Amino acid sequence: MINFQISNKTDRYTITMHIFPNKSCLVNVNTTNSNTIQYNGNVESLHSENID
Secondary structure, three states, rough: OEEEEEEOOOOEEEEEEOOOOOOEEEEEEEOOOOOOEEEEEEEOOOOOOOOO
């Protein structure tokens, strides 16, 4: 599980990410001024291109 917070002058966001062995992922975004947002998806590696 990965947790972190983001704050500004009017709100604080708490992000919680669960990554499972089958590479599925669940992300919750909780905020003090709004309803919780939930994302579901799959984790994939990013492919970088080498620029010579």
